[in-house]
Every structure is written in structure tokens, then in C-alpha cells.
Amino acid sequence: MGLKVFCLVGVWLLLANSVGAAQKSQEFKFENGLKLIVQEDHRSPVAVVQTWYRVGSSYEYDGITGVSHALEHMMFKGTPTYPDGKFSKIVSSRGGLENAFTSFDYTAYYQQWAATNIEKSFELESDRMKNLTLNSEEFSKEINVVLEERRLRTDDNPQALASEIARATTFQTSPYRYPIIGWEADIKGMSVDDLTDWYVKWYSPNNATLVVVGDVVAEEVYNLAKKHFGKLSRVPLPAQKKRPEVAQKGLKRVSVLSDKARVPFVILSYKAPSLPYALESGGSLAEVYALDVLCEILDGDLSSRLQARLVREKEVASHVFVSYSPTARLETVLTVTAIPRDGVDLETLEKYLIEEINLLSVNPPTDEELERVKTQVAASRVYSQDSMASQATMIGSFDSVGLDWRLKDTYLQEINAVSSAGIVAAAQKHLRKEALTITYLMPEQDL
Amino acid sequence: MIGLWLLVLTFFISGPAWAAPEIHSWQSEHGVPVYFSNLPEIEMVDIEVTFDAGSARDGSSKGISNLVNQMLLEGTEDLDVEAFNRTLGLTGASISVGSSKDTASISMRSLVDVDKLQPAFNLLRDVISRPRFDSKSIERTKARVAVELEYRAQSPGSRASDRFASLLYDGHPYSSRPLGDEATIQNITEDDVVRYYDTYYVRRNMVIVIVGNVSREKASELANGLGNIIPLGAKAKKLPLVKKQTKAVLDRVQFSSIQSHVRMGGLGVERTHPHYFPLVVGNHALGGNGLVSLLFRRVREERGLAYSAYSYLAPMARSGAFVAGMQTDRSQEEQALQVMGDTLESVAKNGLSEEDIAAAKLNLINGFPLKLDTNAEIVSYISMIAFYGLPTDYLENFQKSIAAVTSEDVGAALRQYLKKDSLLTVIVGPDTPVAD
Incomplete structure (x- = not known):
């Protein structure tokens, strides 16, 4: 660490500009592999700066699960230049918001403050990209914080615990079976050397993307980024073995018994393709968009099928949630989660849910259902301009899984192209019993 | 110290040009206060209507405020819940409801094209003025609240917050908590719902906030369209004053x-x-300023005892609460309690360091533009100003009000409120640590 090789950096590639509804966006790439994406938004004299690393829990393996997240915590512990919380003090004194998040596929750090501070962000982030102080004394305190975080989020939260088990059951060989925060034993067994190793492997300019959204001028941002990150050198990234999910050979079931739970639920988890997965495996992108619209038909708003039929007409569920992440890096999952109405058992609720999913083929989405989804997607594109932070997060999350971030602007066209027949075909292909995992969360007093 | 104070000045004077959103306020033609801010950058508009109809008005029917508020999305006189949801979905607008101890509100976000805004606005108007309280919907909503209560009951954090408020x-x-109790919810009848709605959802309890890309004339027309269909009614009585605690209380609830x-x-x-402002600064330094506040440093950074250690100030129509909180493994509970207790005691006795106060002020002053950098945040600030009757220059003066707070003010306030x-x-x- 502390290696500083000065080398000339120039614009390696200036990809096409993209003009969104109101914002101008531009991408730059540096010789050391760092990518910079700038979206100008002059509504308010503020900016958000996000530094994304292409590493998260799906890069981990048995025994070190949670290492990406633990490292994210340690990234706030200082460097020789900015020791002892100095980083956070600087950000705070200038009125900034800062934090970080770790996901399956990426880890990101952000500051949001007056746009005049973006150079300070670059100075601080380029410093901790290479010069982080990782010592065992700070680590031993911080790993306890991580354990407390796990107790708070998962171990004392029956629904979260059941979701973690559902995921680990759904995926047999894919690293998506790991919880982002890590298994408890792995967190307890972690050492500062595990983190140092991970940091050296993955934290380098060629594994990072800077995203800046705000009251800035793209070329100026580029020059400032060059000044601070340009001096960092490229580091070869570790070779990664592919760990694809094996084909599922039939329905899987798991029950979670909990003496803490008072609210039961059922999760249906269907294996499903994502955009990056479809791109890599030669699959169909249209199918992914069709699944995305399908989720809206099932649970997009209060007029959607599951809300209208299962919550209101048949009154078998009190709450229903559908979730699907078309931008996951690997083969992903489409989940339908439902809480039964009082007096309805989980078996009955499951039967109704599956019946409703099968009905997609019998009663394909109507023109009116499709129009409603497309109208709402178009409107939400306008509404999403309201938050610079969510614009930046969208750009960074697309880019970090290898997708073109300009998808956020062309997404609407893709959605508009989805047909009723396409949805039926996608449902028949992917929402099959053979690719399904069913999880019950059962309060123990009910047994 | 001098250095820090210079920093305040530097940032304050040479900081980026930022102006608080301009707020216009007037009475609608039927006497409802209207607050408006023109934000033309995005082709959308937010309308938020707030009533003095929060759970503090529940009386013995605990949970009725939330229930009535939720029921507003269950259809209108003209459209049953299915037709209502289908029609709303085709406008691209969203209508949502929310309530607190003081307030009950209805919010809409819509595109501004006339062919989208007009039908969405008509739905909003009917949601507020002509709700359909049919008995099947009421029973279903009560059942949903019952599940939410069970969900709350399994969460130790929610239990702690509810218990704290009740004491x-x-x-x-x-x-009482806004969701109510299983028993009180079950006892609420259709007549109770209608009576509560008729009593509190009236013009004298109502404020309207409109923010977005519409002209003042258009905003006025929209506000008149909402104000003129609600009966005048009677203004809700002022809430009673809160009795002060006179002794220290330690309350322990066993939980699995x-x-x-x-x-x-x-x-x-x-x-x-x-x-108020001295407490805002004091709270920010104590536990409201994330990674750099005193509680975070003492509890988490220096000792690794908790994931979150914080304090917050929750001002309401009557005395709000000033609360510190954290969560830790049972085996470390005594130690964590000691650290938090000692911190609060020393702050109450000796105040905060000049450095901590200066840092808190810097963050509050320089960070204020960030609190108002989305329309959504601007709407909620203006609703707060409208509902509590704060001056329309509240946002404009916020930074000055913080800058004027002295460390003596902070010390005096903390002494009084953290006794x-x-x-x-x-x-x-x-009761005892849980074995692994």
C-alpha cells in the first residue's frame, strides 16, 4: 500500500453523450482503468459523489462471507493523511452527508454536499482507495459493531431471517446464497488480514467507477478527477472462477420455525434471468423486460392482480409483495411474498398464489393492464428526476454489473415494447414449479 | 476554536449561492390556508393536504385516526375501490395517505399535462371529500392493521419506542401508538369512522400545500377546488399540556x-x-449528526457496543420528545447503559465542548441546502410550516437561527431537558444473555 506511481492520464475514450429528459450525462475513462460518469443537474447548488467498487458478497466464498461489508465499515477508520475520523469531520463541517452501502454485486461510498466540494470528495476517496489503515485494534471493535448490526437486522428479525434462509435454499451453487452481511460464524472468525487481502485485491482504479450528479460541469469534474485519481496505478484483478447456479431439478421447500415471530408468511422464489445474465448466456433481453412488466401486473399498484384478487376479493392475504431485480449480475430470483389473513393457513395461501400465477396464461394481461403499467413507468421516469442521489445510484448500479448505464434512459422504450404474449411466454418459461423454492415462516406458538 | 468560528463565517459568506425555496401563502376562497412554491424544473406537481386529525384525537377509540386515514384509499362515492384503483393507475399519479400523532394527510404526485393532472386531481378531491366507507373495506383494513400490530409486537425496537411514549x-x-390496540381497533364501528371523519376532516382543520411546475394562478384554482367541497366544521380543540416527569424512572420489559x-x-x-434552536444544536452534537456525534463516538466508535447509537428531537404541537437510543447484545447491556448514562449526565452537567457545538452548527448551517434539494423534501418542510403555523420565512432564516445559538444557550437547554x-x-x- 501507499504505492504512488505517477503516470500520464488522458481521456482514453469519450463515449457518446446521453441527453436524458432534463439532464446531460457524459462518460469518461482514464488510462488506469477508472471510469467517471457525470450527470449535470443544476436545480440546486449541490452534488452527490459516489465511488463504486465492483465487489460485494457475490464475489465471496465459504469462510469469508461478509468480508466486503466488514471492509466497507473499516473504510471509515482513516488513512495516514486523514486519521481518526478526520474524513468524517471534514465532510460534516462542510454540511455533507456521507455513508456507504454494500450489496451482492457492489460496494459504494458517497458524499452529498455543496457542489464546490467535489474536489474534496476526490481527494478523500482517492486517498482511501489505496492508503487505508487496517489495524487489528480498530478491527476488533468494528467487527463487534458488525455483529450487533447482524443481530439487529437479521437475528432479531424473523422475517429477515426467513428471507436469508429462503435465499440460501433457492441458490445451491451460486454465491447469491450468501447473506451480504455474512454468516455469523464467518463474521466471528474474520481477521484483519482477511480484510487487508480483500482490500488489496479489489480496491483499485480499474475496479472502480465514480458517479457525480449535480450542479457541476462535466469537463471540470473530469479534470479534478484526473488530478486526484490519475496518479493511482492499475492493479491486476484476481481471476474469478465462474460459479453458476446449477439447474434446479424440482420444487424445494423449507420451513423456518421461530419463537420470535408473530406474523407468518410464505415466499415463492422463482429462478429468473437478469439482463447481465441474459447477455452473458445468450438469453433473451426481451424476456427480462417481460418479467419486469409481469411483476407490475401482479403487484405494481393497488389495482394489480394480487392486490385486487387475493387481498380484496378473496381476502386470503393481508399483504403481498413482489420483487425482482433485472439488474443483478448473475442469474437472479423473482419472489412473491404474502402474509395470510387471520385464519388462513400458509398452505391455502400458497395454493391461491400459484393459481394466480398460472392464471397469467389463461387470462393474459389485457390492453388496459399494460397501458396502466406503461403509463406508470413513464410517469415514474419523470418523478425519478427529483432525487440526484437516486439518479446516481441508478447509474452506478447499472454500470457496476456491466450494463450500459444509459439503459436508465432507454428503459421506457423497452417496457413499451413488451406484449401480452411476451409476458405469457416469459411466465410459462420461468414461473415453473421445477424452478421454485417455497419458504414458510411459522411462528412457533402456532405449531 | 477561533479557527472553527472563522470557518463558519467563511462558509456562510462565500458558500455557494443558495436560496431557500420561495413560499407564497394565502387563504383559499373558502378560507383554507394555502402554501405554494413554484418549482418549474420537473414536469410534475405535488399536492399535500393535512388535517388536524392525528392519533392525539383518537379519544378512547385508539387507532381510529390511522384507520380513517387508511380508509380514504378504499374508494369514493362514485367509484368502488376496484374502479378507483384502476382509474388512478391510468393517470400515472400516485395518491398516498399518512398520519402521525398530530396530523393526518393525503398526498398526490402527478404529471402536469392537463390530461393527466385533471383526472388525478378529481380523484384526489373525491378521496378527501367523498370517501366511501363501506363495511367490507373497514373490516379488511382493520384486519390489515391487526397484522401490522403483530408485526410491531415482535420488534424489540418498536416495543421500546411504544413503551417509552406510553410512560x-x-x-x-x-x-398511545397511532396504530392503536387489537381490542380498540376491533371495537371501532362504521358509525365511529364516519363520525371521526365528519368531525376532524373539516376546513377549519385543513391546510393545503402545492409545490411544483404550476403557476400561482393554477395553484389557486386547485386549492379552491379542494377547499370548496369540505364543510367548515369546528376547529379541533388545543391538545392538553404535557405533564413533566418529576422523578427518574427505569423501566425494564422482558423480551425474547x-x-x-x-x-x-x-x-x-x-x-x-x-x-428549540439551542436544543436542535445540542441534539445534533449529542447524537443527531451521524458518524461524528458524541454518542456515536462513545458507544460505537470507541467501544464497538452498538450498530446505531443516536439521539433525536421530535417536536410536536405539544412538547415533543428528546430521546437517545441504541441496541446491544444483552451481555454488554450494563456497560452500554453506563456509557450512555454517563454521557447524558456529563452533557447535562457540563454542557458540550465548544468544538462539538461548533461542529454541529457547521453541519446544520452548511448542510441545510441538502435538506431541501428535492421537491419531496420541500413539500414536507412546507407542510410542517403550514400545519404548525410557522412563519413563511422559516426556511430562509433557519441558518441564521442556528448561527445565533451560543454554547451557553445549548448548555442551559441541555441542563433543563436532560436532567x-x-x-x-x-x-x-x-433477562439474561442469550447463549450462542
Whole structure:
């Protein structure tokens, strides 16, 4: 660490500009592999700066699960230049918001403050990209914080615990079976050397993307980024073995018994393709968009099928949630989660849910259902301009899984192209019993 | 110290050009206060209508405020719930409801094209003025609330917050949680729902906020369209004053969790109180400023005892609460309690360091533009100004009000509001550590 090789950096590639509804966006790439994406938004004299690393829990393996997240915590512990919380003090004194998040596929750090501070962000982030102080004394305190975080989020939260088990059951060989925060034993067994190793492997300019959204001028941002990150050198990234999910050979079931739970639920988890997965495996992108619209038909708003039929007409569920992440890096999952109405058992609720999913083929989405989804997607594109932070997060999350971030602007066209027949075909292909995992969360007093 | 004070000035004067959103306010033709801010950059508009109809108005029917508020999305006189949802979905607008101890509100976000805005606005108008309280919907909504209550009951954090409020506001309408109780919810009848709605959803309890890309004329027309269909009614009575705690209380609730959840604190103030700004600064330095606040440093950074350690100030129509909180493994509970208790005691006795106060002020002043950088945030600030009757230059003056706070003001306020001999402590957790 502390290696500083000065080398000339120039614009390696200036990809096409993209003009969104109101914002101008531009991408730059540096010789050391760092990518910079700038979206100008002059509504308010503020900016958000996000530094994304292409590493998260799906890069981990048995025994070190949670290492990406633990490292994210340690990234706030200082460097020789900015020791002892100095980083956070600087950000705070200038009125900034800062934090970080770790996901399956990426880890990101952000500051949001007056746009005049973006150079300070670059100075601080380029410093901790290479010069982080990782010592065992700070680590031993911080790993306890991580354990407390796990107790708070998962171990004392029956629904979260059941979701973690559902995921680990759904995926047999894919690293998506790991919880982002890590298994408890792995967190307890972690050492500062595990983190140092991970940091050296993955934290380098060629594994990072800077995203800046705000009251800035793209070329100026580029020059400032060059000044601070340009001096960092490229580091070869570790070779990664592919760990694809094996084909599922039939329905899987798991029950979670909990003496803490008072609210039961059922999760249906269907294996499903994502955009990056479809791109890599030669699959169909249209199918992914069709699944995305399908989720809206099932649970997009209060007029959607599951809300209208299962919550209101048949009154078998009190709450229903559908979730699907078309931008996951690997083969992903489409989940339908439902809480039964009082007096309805989980078996009955499951039967109704599956019946409703099968009905997609019998009663394909109507023109009116499709129009409603497309109208709402178009409107939400306008509404999403309201938050610079969510614009930046969208750009960074697309880019970090290898997708073109300009998808956020062309997404609407893709959605508009989805047909009723396409949805039926996608449902028949992917929402099959053979690719399904069913999880019950059962309060123990009910047994 | 001089350095830090210079920093305040530097940032304050040479900081980026930022102006608070301009707020215009007037009375609608039927006498409803209207607050408007023109933000033309995005082709959308937000309308938020707030009534003095929060759970503090529940009386013995605990949970009725939330129930009535939720019922507004269950259809209108003209459209049953299915037709209502289908029609709304085709406008691209969203209508949502929300309630707190003081307020019940209805919010809409819509595109501004006339062919989208007009039908969405008509739905909003009918949601507010002509709701359909049919008995099947009421029963279903009650069942959903029952599940939410069960969900809350399994969460040690929610338990701790509810328990804290029930002791802090003992005997006051603020003491109960807005969701109510299973039994009180079941006893609420269709007539109760209609009566509550007729009593509190009236013009005299109503404020309208409109923010977005519409002209003042258009905003006025929209506001008149909402104000003229609600009966005048009677203004809700002022809530009773909250009785002050006179002795320190430590309350422990046994719970089957791994962690113990702690709440420590007492009464705060309302926004117009002279101690409000000193307390904002004091709270920010103590536990409101994330990674750099005192509690975070003492509990988490220096000792690794908790994931979150914080304090917050929740001003309401009557004395809000000033609370510190954290959660930790039962085996470390005594140690964590000691650290938090000692921190609060020393702050109450000796105030905060000049450095901590200066840092808190810097963050509050320089960070204020960030609190108002989305339309959504601007809407909620203006709703707060409208509902509590704060001056329309509140946002404009916020930074000045913070800058004017002295460390003596902060010390005096903390001494009064964190008094050790009236501090309330609630712990929800297992009696003994849970073995691995």
C-alpha cells in the first residue's frame, strides 16, 4: 500500500453523450482503468459523489462471507493523511452527508454536499482507495459493531431471517446464497488480514467507477478527477472462477420455525434471468423486460392482480409483495411474498398464489393492464428526476454489473415494447414449479 | 476554536449561492390556508393536504385516526375501490395517505399535462371529500392493521419506542401508538369512522400545500377546488399540556430478543419554543449528526457496543420528545447503559465542548441546502410550516437561527431537558444473555 506511481492520464475514450429528459450525462475513462460518469443537474447548488467498487458478497466464498461489508465499515477508520475520523469531520463541517452501502454485486461510498466540494470528495476517496489503515485494534471493535448490526437486522428479525434462509435454499451453487452481511460464524472468525487481502485485491482504479450528479460541469469534474485519481496505478484483478447456479431439478421447500415471530408468511422464489445474465448466456433481453412488466401486473399498484384478487376479493392475504431485480449480475430470483389473513393457513395461501400465477396464461394481461403499467413507468421516469442521489445510484448500479448505464434512459422504450404474449411466454418459461423454492415462516406458538 | 468560528463565517459568506425555496401563502376562497412554491424544473406537481386529525384525537377509540386515514384509499362515492384503483393507475399519479400523532394527510404526485393532472386531481378531491366507507373495506383494513400490530409486537425496537411514549406521556393523548390496540381497533364501528371523519376532516382543520411546475394562478384554482367541497366544521380543540416527569424512572420489559433496546430521555419542546434552536444544536452534537456525534463516538466508535447509537428531537404541537437510543447484545447491556448514562449526565452537567457545538452548527448551517434539494423534501418542510403555523420565512432564516445559538444557550437547554433526576430509561430485552 501507499504505492504512488505517477503516470500520464488522458481521456482514453469519450463515449457518446446521453441527453436524458432534463439532464446531460457524459462518460469518461482514464488510462488506469477508472471510469467517471457525470450527470449535470443544476436545480440546486449541490452534488452527490459516489465511488463504486465492483465487489460485494457475490464475489465471496465459504469462510469469508461478509468480508466486503466488514471492509466497507473499516473504510471509515482513516488513512495516514486523514486519521481518526478526520474524513468524517471534514465532510460534516462542510454540511455533507456521507455513508456507504454494500450489496451482492457492489460496494459504494458517497458524499452529498455543496457542489464546490467535489474536489474534496476526490481527494478523500482517492486517498482511501489505496492508503487505508487496517489495524487489528480498530478491527476488533468494528467487527463487534458488525455483529450487533447482524443481530439487529437479521437475528432479531424473523422475517429477515426467513428471507436469508429462503435465499440460501433457492441458490445451491451460486454465491447469491450468501447473506451480504455474512454468516455469523464467518463474521466471528474474520481477521484483519482477511480484510487487508480483500482490500488489496479489489480496491483499485480499474475496479472502480465514480458517479457525480449535480450542479457541476462535466469537463471540470473530469479534470479534478484526473488530478486526484490519475496518479493511482492499475492493479491486476484476481481471476474469478465462474460459479453458476446449477439447474434446479424440482420444487424445494423449507420451513423456518421461530419463537420470535408473530406474523407468518410464505415466499415463492422463482429462478429468473437478469439482463447481465441474459447477455452473458445468450438469453433473451426481451424476456427480462417481460418479467419486469409481469411483476407490475401482479403487484405494481393497488389495482394489480394480487392486490385486487387475493387481498380484496378473496381476502386470503393481508399483504403481498413482489420483487425482482433485472439488474443483478448473475442469474437472479423473482419472489412473491404474502402474509395470510387471520385464519388462513400458509398452505391455502400458497395454493391461491400459484393459481394466480398460472392464471397469467389463461387470462393474459389485457390492453388496459399494460397501458396502466406503461403509463406508470413513464410517469415514474419523470418523478425519478427529483432525487440526484437516486439518479446516481441508478447509474452506478447499472454500470457496476456491466450494463450500459444509459439503459436508465432507454428503459421506457423497452417496457413499451413488451406484449401480452411476451409476458405469457416469459411466465410459462420461468414461473415453473421445477424452478421454485417455497419458504414458510411459522411462528412457533402456532405449531 | 477561533479557527472553527472563522470557518463558519467563511462558509456562510462565500458558500455557494443558495436560496431557500420561495413560499407564497394565502387563504383559499373558502378560507383554507394555502402554501405554494413554484418549482418549474420537473414536469410534475405535488399536492399535500393535512388535517388536524392525528392519533392525539383518537379519544378512547385508539387507532381510529390511522384507520380513517387508511380508509380514504378504499374508494369514493362514485367509484368502488376496484374502479378507483384502476382509474388512478391510468393517470400515472400516485395518491398516498399518512398520519402521525398530530396530523393526518393525503398526498398526490402527478404529471402536469392537463390530461393527466385533471383526472388525478378529481380523484384526489373525491378521496378527501367523498370517501366511501363501506363495511367490507373497514373490516379488511382493520384486519390489515391487526397484522401490522403483530408485526410491531415482535420488534424489540418498536416495543421500546411504544413503551417509552406510553410512560413519557402517561395520561396524555400522545401516550398511545397511532396504530392503536387489537381490542380498540376491533371495537371501532362504521358509525365511529364516519363520525371521526365528519368531525376532524373539516376546513377549519385543513391546510393545503402545492409545490411544483404550476403557476400561482393554477395553484389557486386547485386549492379552491379542494377547499370548496369540505364543510367548515369546528376547529379541533388545543391538545392538553404535557405533564413533566418529576422523578427518574427505569423501566425494564422482558423480551425474547438477543439484543437489549434502550431509550433514554425526556420531554422536548415545540418548534416555537425559545429553547428549540439551542436544543436542535445540542441534539445534533449529542447524537443527531451521524458518524461524528458524541454518542456515536462513545458507544460505537470507541467501544464497538452498538450498530446505531443516536439521539433525536421530535417536536410536536405539544412538547415533543428528546430521546437517545441504541441496541446491544444483552451481555454488554450494563456497560452500554453506563456509557450512555454517563454521557447524558456529563452533557447535562457540563454542557458540550465548544468544538462539538461548533461542529454541529457547521453541519446544520452548511448542510441545510441538502435538506431541501428535492421537491419531496420541500413539500414536507412546507407542510410542517403550514400545519404548525410557522412563519413563511422559516426556511430562509433557519441558518441564521442556528448561527445565533451560543454554547451557553445549548448548555442551559441541555441542563433543563436532560436532567438526571427526571430522566426516563426504557430497556426492552432478555433477562439474561442469550447463549450462542
